[in-house]
Amino acid sequence: MFSLALAVIAYFLPFAFPGIVILAKKFWIVFGFLAGITFIAYIVADLGIKRNPEVGIMAIMGSIALKMIFSMAFVLIYSLNSKEKGMVFVLNFFSLYLLFSFFEIYCLLRNLRHQNK
Template identity: 85%
Template sequence: MAYALPAIFPDQLILVPKFWLVFGFLAGITYIAYGVADLGLKRNPDVGVMAIMGSIALKMIFAMAFVLIYSLKSKENGFVFVLNFFSLYLLFSFFEIYCLLRNLRHQNKK
């Protein structure tokens, strides 16, 4: 979809120039956060909720640091960056929470 949007709307700035950097960073930090939460759930299911909350907090801190560094280094349209960043952030967060809830559902059946 990210490839198709600039082709569909060639006159509009829909994606920031370094969109794939933002995408890669959020994909990587989501993968790490999911791994930490999943590891916490597998080691001690009683404390698994704390692992989930910790991984989400860690992801949010790194995301805020990325936004700060990116906005200081880049002098482009901030509104487009905010739309791109938060749409990706929410998409990856939905994916992470969905996968973790599926794992919790399987543990409750045991």
């Protein structure tokens, strides 16, 4: 649901600001990558929490670290293969990365809170 809401907002942003380049040329590739890697990281952390709640925080930190490593590799590959202006891509990537990360951490911590009760 969160990814769908972000996709709808991203789709309508260029219509709201017609004279400004807001989205990178391959924005939807970046969006799909970050949505996919966040989903995988969430599933890995959630499985770690459900298997052994005592080490749930380690599962969360491990999934976040893997997500960060894969994201840095994606940025490196994208910047080497792309000739477009870098600032738009940087703003798109980091805004999406932070939004997906905040949502993932919020959901995982909410699951941990329910286990503590």
